[in-house]
Amino acid sequence: MRYGQVVMGPAGCGKSTYCSNVVAHCADVKRTVHVVNLDPAAEAFNYPVTVDIRELIQVDDVMSDDSLKLGPNGGLIFCMEYLVQNLSWLEEQLEDGEDDYFLFDCPGQIELYTHVPVMSQIVEQLDKWGFRLCGVFLLDSAFLTSTTKFISGVMTTLSSMVTLKLPQINVLSKIDLLTLQSREDLERYLDPQTSDLLQELSQATHGKFKKLNKAICSLVS
Numbered sequence: 001m002r003y004g005q006v007v008m009g010p011a012g013c014g015k016s017t018y019c020s021n022v023v024a025h026c027a028d029v030k031r032t033v034h035v036v037n038l039d040p041a042a043e044a045f046n047y048p049v050t051v052d053i054r055e056l057i058q059v060d061d062v063m064s065d066d067s068l069k070l071g072p073n074g075g076l077i078f079c080m081e082y083l084v085q086n087l088s089w090l091e092e093q094l095e096d097g098e099d100d101y102f103l104f105d106c107p108g109q110i111e112l113y114t115h116v117p118v119m120s121q122i123v124e125q126l127d128k129w130g131f132r133l134c135g136v137f138l139l140d141s142a143f144l145t146s147t148t149k150f151i152s153g154v155m156t157t158l159s160s161m162v163t164l165k166l167p168q169i170n171v172l173s174k175i176d177l178l179t180l181q182s183r184e185d186l187e188r189y190l191d192p193q194t195s196d197l198l199q200e201l202s203q204a205t206h207g208k209f210k211k212l213n214k215a216i217c218s219l220v221s
């Protein structure tokens, strides 16, 4: 049995930094961890990567293919769909490492966790290959500095949880960049009161969103 984390989150939220810290921790406790880069647009890593999707396909190559005419976003989706069509490549790359721990470092594009099915197809396949996974969703703690941002952040994390159907832990990144006041306010969002959220959301948005705000707040609670 192999265990691991599917590390997700919007672009620049700190996924690679998180992986780098987990790799350093595992080295300290003498535990073997393999990082699997699933981001075809990734640049460089400051830790060893066991499997790298860029050896199968790269966004730059896709974008420079005149017959495809794809930009960065379309190129990334194309690469992920290509991976799904070539999952035997991933299976071969993951052959070793029985009883080891794996970090799957994923691309940040939100559509991969909403309506584009590739990430859920990859996760389902990993499950069939005997991987027991949990989702780790990195969220920039700037999302916890106002009610409207909080709702937006919660919806994003919820979307990936529902799409991938994995047990999921949400990790706040970049707390060191918050002001002292914002850090003190964090507590309100970690255990939010629905009535407070609804009141603040109603103040921040037009009256015509009253019913929608109520539905969103009951979903969050």
Ligand SMILES: Nc1nc2c(ncn2[C@@H]2O[C@H](COP(=O)(O)OP(=O)(O)OP(=O)(O)O)[C@@H](O)[C@H]2O)c(=O)[nH]1
Pocket: 009, 010, 011, 012, 013, 014, 015, 016, 017, 018, 039, 042, 107, 108, 173, 174, 175, 176, 177
């Ligand atoms: N101050 C601070 N900076 C951080 C933290 N985590 C990440 N960063 C910085 O944020 C930037 C983006 O971090 P990455 O780890 O590359 O983020 P990523 O989610 O892997 O980015 P993409 O691969 O582009 O999606 C880097 O400059 C990091 O040094 C943090 O907790 N605090």
